[in-house]
Amino acid sequence: MPRQMQASVPFPVVSTEIRVRYAETDAMGIAHHTAYLVWFEAGRTEYTRAMGMPYRQVEQDGTRLVVVEAHCRYHQPARYDDVVVVRTTVRALTRATVTFAYQVRRRADDGLLVEGYTVHAATDTAGRVRRIPSSVRTALGGAGRKNEAQREYG
Numbered sequence: 001m002p003r004q005m006q007a008s009v010p011f012p013v014v015s016t017e018i019r020v021r022y023a024e025t026d027a028m029g030i031a032h033h034t035a036y037l038v039w040f041e042a043g044r045t046e047y048t049r050a051m052g053m054p055y056r057q058v059e060q061d062g063t064r065l066v067v068v069e070a071h072c073r074y075h076q077p078a079r080y081d082d083v084v085v086v087r088t089t090v091r092a093l094t095r096a097t098v099t100f101a102y103q104v105r106r107r108a109d110d111g112l113l114v115e116g117y118t119v120h121a122a123t124d125t126a127g128r129v130r131r132i133p134s135s136v137r138t139a140l141g142g143a144g145r146k147n148e149a150q151r152e153y154g
Contacts, residue, residue, distance in 0.1 A: 011090040011141065016046040017107065020082045031078040036104060036114045037070060043088035044100045044118070053139035063133055065098060065120035072116040076106075083107040090140050095131050096122050098140060 016039075024035040048055045058065065078084050084104050091101040097119055104114040122132040132140075 013089045014047040014050045016043045016086045025080045029080040040102050043086035047088040051139045064123045068121045069119040076113050
């Protein structure tokens with residue numbers, strides 16, 4: 001079993017609002033199942049930014065966090081023009097991987113639409129697996145946190 005970083009406090013949660021666009025829906029106005037993976041990406045991008053290390057900076061420093069696994073559990077559909085909230089946190093942090101967990105909820109009633117996770121392996125620019133640099137580990141764990149108000153997680 002991979003060794004996980006033990007945090008003295010839970011990882012922060014960052015909330016990202018997204019309005020369901022027409023292009024993300026089917027003929028019945030229901031968000032296509034693949035849209036949630038795009039929303040997961042938006043959530044983790046905002047997570048790293050809120051933690052003080054935008055993903056662009058992670059890449060500029062020579063690290064890529066490539067998706068090696070993705071999981072979604074669908075509960076209710078999102079519909080065209082709904083505003084959804086993607087709540088993103090770190091579930092696990094090992095030497096070379098990070099697992100982000102997500103909940104997608106409808107803002108109007110806080111209804112749970114989807115929950116899931118993605119596992120990312122750290123690689124160098126040539127695609128070789130490497131340890132997650134300490135600066136990235138620290139940022140993912142919440143050091144440099146910019147928005148304390150976004151710590152809730154359902």
